[in-house]
Each structure stands twice: as structure tokens, then as C-alpha cells.
Amino acid sequence: MMKTGSCNNGVNTSPAIKKDVIIIGAGAAGLMCAIECGKRGRSVLVIDHAERTGSKIRISGGGRCNFTNLQVTDDHYLSRNPHFCRSALARFTPPDILSFVENHHIAYYEKEAGQMFCVKSSREIIAALEQECGRAGVEIRLACRIADISHAEVFTVTTSEGAFSSDSLVIATGGLSYTKLGATGFGHEVARKFRLKVTQVRPALVPFVFPGGDQRIFKGLAGIAFDSAVTIGRNKFRGNILFTHRGLSGPAALQASLYWEPGDPLLIDLLPALDIHGAFLSARQSRMEMHTLLAGHLPRRFVQTWCDHRIVSKPINQYSDKELKEIAQGLHAWQIIPKGTEGYDVAEVTAGGVNTDELSSKTMEAKKAPGLYFIGEVVDVTGMLGGYNLHWAWASGHAAGQFA
Numbered sequence: 459m460m461k462t463g464s465c466n467n468g469v470n471t472s473p474a475i476k477k478d479v480i481i482i483g484a485g486a487a488g489l490m491c492a493i494e495c496g497k498r499g500r501s502v503l504v505i506d507h508a509e510r511t512g513s514k515i516r517i518s519g520g521g522r523c524n525f526t527n528l529q530v531t532d533d534h535y536l537s538r539n540p541h542f543c544r545s546a547l548a549r550f551t552p553p554d555i556l557s558f559v560e561n562h563h564i565a566y567y568e569k570e571a572g573q574m575f576c577v578k579s580s581r582e583i584i585a586a587l588e589q590e591c592g593r594a595g596v597e598i599r600l601a602c603r604i605a606d607i608s609h610a611e612v613f614t615v616t617t618s619e620g621a622f623s624s625d626s627l628v629i630a631t632g633g634l635s636y637t638k639l640g641a642t643g644f645g646h647e648v649a650r651k652f653r654l655k656v657t658q659v660r661p662a663l664v665p666f667v668f669p670g671g672d673q674r675i676f677k678g679l680a681g682i683a684f685d686s687a688v689t690i691g692r693n694k695f696r697g698n699i700l701f702t703h704r705g706l707s708g709p710a711a712l713q714a715s716l717y718w719e720p721g722d723p724l725l726i727d728l729l730p731a732l733d734i735h736g737a738f739l740s741a742r743q744s745r746m747e748m749h750t751l752l753a754g755h756l757p758r759r760f761v762q763t764w765c766d767h768r769i770v771s772k773p774i775n776q777y778s779d780k781e782l783k784e785i786a787q788g789l790h791a792w793q794i795i796p797k798g799t800e801g802y803d804v805a806e807v808t809a810g811g812v813n814t815d816e817l818s819s820k821t822m823e824a825k826k827a828p829g830l831y832f833i834g835e836v837v838d839v840t841g842m843l844g845g846y847n848l849h850w851a852w853a854s855g856h857a858a859g860q861f862a
């Protein structure tokens with residue numbers, strides 16, 4: 459039976475209750491791992507300081523949870539070792555999570571390019587995970603605070619509900635993003651305590667903040683979105699950009715944030731599907747105003763702001779060839795050096811984490827600390843937008859669940 463409980467304040471001093479496996483973190487990775495361990499007959503305790511399981515699953519994909527992507531490969535992940543995730547991904551594939559979803563009669567659909575979403579609500583996935591935990595005999599303790607972790611012959615986890623010990627300890631506490639949902643750097647601290655390296659972490663899949671001048675110019679456009687291509691270094695992302703009160707969001711900007719370091723410029727093609735210089739030349743003799751021509755291809759309010767601040771709008775036949783070239787260049791390669799990002803409060807993920815050199819790619823076990831496992835977002839494996847992060851949580855949880 460799955461049991462849940464809430465904590466009493468104060469640390470209990472009675473002898474440790476023994477389990478085969480303790481998993482810290484009742485998110486996507488932790489619950490998947492618990493199910494797999496439980497199915498192998500292991501006694502499993504999942505501990506979380508939050509009052510509910512799967513808080514991030516609940517808000518993922520706008521509440522409908524983009525739970526996988528049919529195109530999952532290691533190419534969709536960033537890590538210091540880009541091949542680390544390959545083994546786990548090969549053993550738990552998109553069809554595996556689709557069967558799980560189908561077995562629980564959860565309706566899903568492909569939104570675009572392999573992105574699989576729940577039709578109704580991500581709560582259905584959480585309910586399915588809880589149900590499978592129940593079937594596998596997993597005990598879940600929520601609102602339970604961890605005071606200490608130690609290791610001698612076994613791992614001992616001292617909590618607000620007493621001490622628990624286990625042969626295997628799985629850390630599935632996620633990253634630092636969305637602090638309001640209980641995200642902490644706990645997993646990174648545990649790694650350091652066991653002398654494992656942690657790579658530099660930063661918020662990713664996060665909106666950009668414009669420098670002050672651009673912020674004032676573009677803040678009136680908040681809510682406007684259109685197709686674009688955002689280039690950062692050697693990576694180019696096609697998709698919508700969305701103006702916010704302080705900067706830029708939308709899929710193409712969020713993806714670019716995965717690669718962005720302070721000071722890096724973004725180059726934005728505002729008309730990726732059109733040769734705007736060609737369009738100017740076709741209208742070369744026309745007396746049509748520039749803003750009228752542009753408004754045929756871009757949202758009118760954006761064009762108004764662009765014309766007010768970047769170019770002088772006049773009839774097309776009054777521009778010189780050089781001017782037309784420069785305007786086209788500005789629209790196809792708008793350069794911005796963001797002031798920063800909106801940070802962990804709104805970032806979808808934390809890039810970086812427990813250094814993959816420290817872990818077995820087959821089992822997720824720490825090479826220097828047998829019995830200690832790290833899974834999900836706490837590891838230095840970060841997926842692109844489109845269901846890849848949840849898929850990594852399932853796949854790494856599944857991998858550790860065969861061994862912990």
C-alpha cells in the first residue's frame with residue numbers, strides 16, 4: 459500500500475526504520491524510480507518536503523504536461539558529456555511512456571512535431587504514477603523535512619518524522635528552477651557532501667530581459683508573438699518569439715536561453731520565411747509607405763514601434779538602394795545583447811548539475827559512493843523544449859529503478 463503522511467515538528471530520536479531504497483523527491487524521476495524498484499520487490503520509501511507529489515508535472519506544459527517527444531535522441535540534450543543520456547534513453551523510449559499513459563486510459567495528442575500532451579490535465583499523469591506506486595507497495599511521506607543524511611554500512615536519513623535507513627539512496631530532488639514550488643539545491647549539496655563534482659548551474663528555458671533602452675521601446679508590445687529564427691552562436695531556433703513587459707520569451711527565445719551566457723548577442727530573423735529585400739525590390743517604384751508594406755508581413759503594432767524607433771517610414775520609391783539593404787538587414791538580423799534572464803523564478807529548468815563523469819550511465823549510481831543514485835533534473839542533463847526534460851526524468855528514473 460502507498461502510505462502518505464505529514465510531519466510532526468521536531469526530530470524524532472527512535473531507531474531508524476529500515477527500507478531497501480529511500481528516494482528523496484516525489485517528482486517525475488523519483489516516482490518512476492519508486493515504481494520500478496517496487497516492482498522488483500524492493501521496499502521503497504519516497505520522501506518529499508512538499509505537500510503534494512509531482513508539483514512540476516502539474517504545471518508542466520501549461521497544465522497539460524508535454525510528457526514526451528516522439529523524436530527523443532541524445533541530440534536533444536545538453537550536458538558536458540552529450541552521450542551520457544543515451545543508454546537510459548535507449549532503455550526507456552517514447553513508446554514506453556505512451557504505453558504507461560494508455561494503460562491508465564489517459565487521452566493524449568501530438569501538439570506539434572512529436573510533442574505529446576495530455577488532452578485533459580497533467581493531474582491524470584500524477585494520479586497514474588501514484589496508483590502505480592500504490593500497486594508496487596511504495597510508501598510516500600510528504601511534508602517531511604530532511605535534517606541530515608549520513609552513510610556508514612547503510613544510508614541514514616534523519617527527518618522530521620524520524621530516521622530511516624536504506625541500502626540504496628536515490629536523489630531525485632530536481633533543479634533550482636521554480637523556487638515557489640519547493641525547488642532547492644539539496645541534490646547538489648548531497649552530491650558535494652559525498653565529494654562528487656557539480657557543474658556550474660544556471661537557469662535555462664527562461665525568458666530574456668532587454669537592456670534598459672530596448673525595454674522602454676518594446677514594453678508596449680507585451681503579448682505580441684510571431685514566427686522568427688533566433689541564432690545564438692552556432693545554434694539557430696525557428697519558432698515564435700513573444701514580447702513580454704521586460705524582454706523576450708516564446709519557444710525560439712527559450713531554446714536560445716539554453717546556450718546563452720551573459721554578454722552573448724542574439725541575432726533574430728524577424729522574417730525567416732521571406733526575402734524582405736526581394737519584396738522591397740518588387741515594390742521599388744511604389745509609393746506605398748514602408749510601414750504599410752511591412753504590416754503585410756509582421757504584426758501592425760510591432761511594425762509601428764519598429765518604424766518609430768529603428769527606421770524612417772516613407773514611400774518605398776524614396777529610399778536609396780543602400781537604405782533598403784540596411785532595413786532588410788536589420789529585419790533579418792536584429793541584434794540584441796540581453797541584460798540577463800528572468801532567472802530561476804520562472805526558468806523551466808536548471809542547466810548543469812551533478813557531473814555525469816561521477817555517475818554510471820547505465821545505473822545512475824555514483825562511482826565513488828556505491829548505493830547512491832542521482833536521477834532527473836539534478837543531473838547535468840538538460841533537454842530542449844518539447845517534452846525532453848520530462849522524458850529524461852522518466853528514463854533516468856527507470857534506469858536507476860532497475861538497480862537501486
Ligand SMILES: Cc1cc2nc3c(=O)[nH]c(=O)nc-3n(C[C@H](O)[C@H](O)[C@H](O)COP(=O)(O)OP(=O)(O)OC[C@H]3O[C@@H](n4cnc5c(N)ncnc54)[C@H](O)[C@@H]3O)c2cc1C
Pocket residue numbers: 482483484485486487488505506507508511512513514515517518519520523524525526602603604630631632633635636639640641642643644804805806807833834835836844845846847848849851
Ligand atoms: C513551468 C514549467 C513548465 C514545464 N513544462 C515542461 C513540459 O511541458 N515538458 C517537459 O518535458 N518538461 C517541462 N518542464 C520541466 C520538467 O517539469 C522538469 O524537468 C521535471 O519535472 C524534472 O523532474 P524531476 O523529478 O527531476 O524533478 P522535480 O519534478 O522538480 O521533482 C523534485 C522533487 O523533489 C522535491 N524536493 C526538492 N528539494 C527537496 C528537499 N530538500 N527535501 C525533500 N524534497 C525535496 C520537490 O518538492 C519535488 O517534488 C517544465 C518546468 C516548468 C517549471
